[in-house]
Amino acid sequence: MPMKVLVVDDTNTDRLLLKLHLSKLGYTTLEASNGQEAIDQFLEHSQDLDLILMDVQMPYINGFDAVRSIRKIQEQQNQEWLPVIFLSASAEDDDIEGAILAGGDDYLMKPISQKVLSAKMLAMQRIADMRRRLVDSNLALEQLASTDHLTGVANRRSFELMLDREMSFTRRYGVPMALAMFDLDKFKVVNDTFGHDAGDAVLAEVSKRIKMALRDSDIIGRLGGEEFGIILHNVKEDDVFKVFDRYRKIVAEHPVVHEGAEIPITASIGVTMYAGKLEDKVALLKRADQSLYEAKDTGRNKVIY
Ligand code: GH3
Ligand code: MG
Ligand code: MG
Ligand code: MG
Secondary structure, eight states: OOOEEEEEOSSHHHHHHHHHHHHHTTOEEEEESSHHHHHHHHHHHTTTOOEEEEESOOSSSOHHHHHHHHHHHHHHTTOOOOOEEEEESOOOHHHHHHHHHTTOSEEEESSOOHHHHHHHHHHHHHHHHHHHHHHHHHHHHHHHHHBOTTTOSBOHHHHHHHHHHHHHHHHHHOOOEEEEEEEETTHHHHHHHHOHHHHHHHHHHHHHHHHHHSOTTOEEEEEETTEEEEEESSOOHHHHHHHHHHHHHHHHSSOEEETTEEEOOOEEEEEEEEOSOSOOHHHHHHHHHHHHHHHHHTTSSSEEO
């Protein structure tokens, strides 16, 4: 994709000349002829803009003020860095300093040399690429830190963060949700009979079955050991039992096959609803846990709701 550049200048001939330079260099352009237009263009195109070339002297809102506003918006919206190069006929130290203080990344003297402009844009592109790589590797690290490596589902920390988020969604919009604790039955026996590797394979397979069955807006996480949490987002109270009983069956109806061995598996599921009362995550998890205990106490392989 060619870089998209916003060219801001109140002088038509300057703007045309810049556009000409830029199109020769293979860039696409957007235009603004004053500070306000620049801000408007930025608001409309901030998603796919790569660079702003900003004249300093303009009536009403000058280039410095326009860039200050743009930087403020970016900060409020937590947007990515967008390079800004100021263009001005003034060689005054105060203007050069002012440009950087206003949020500019570089300052070029008019008349603009196509060669210098192209070199400066290359420098900005390099920094933008570097930042993008950093953001990407941060995202990858975050992903790694929030995922349980054996099963590929959310780990406890990340599940609890999502639970917080779901609960505030429910509080704000009054959309009920369900939370379940889901624990494999007699899993110690599985390990003792088939070995720890087989136990690991069961955990991975069970997570996969549930993940396949979940709706996109629902969430599964591994809370620890052979215990999982499941959140149903925006669910009718009448449907809750049906959904979780389906998950129970998905686990129980076929044994997990590992290295030729057929391993029968069942799970107990303790469920609780949340409709937005002043209750915290800990209280909710505790209620689901109590239902889970009841399921274990009364025979396992069942949903208690
Ligand atoms: P219950 O029906 O009451 O839940 O019985 P249980 O045997 O499932 O419960 P218990 O808490 O006594 O045992 C849990 C077992 O899960 C013991 C532990 O070794 C096993 N386990 C926990 N994490 C893992 C894991 O990552 N891999 C394997 N293979 N086993 C695990
Ligand atoms: Mg001007
Ligand atoms: Mg268990
Ligand atoms: Mg357990």
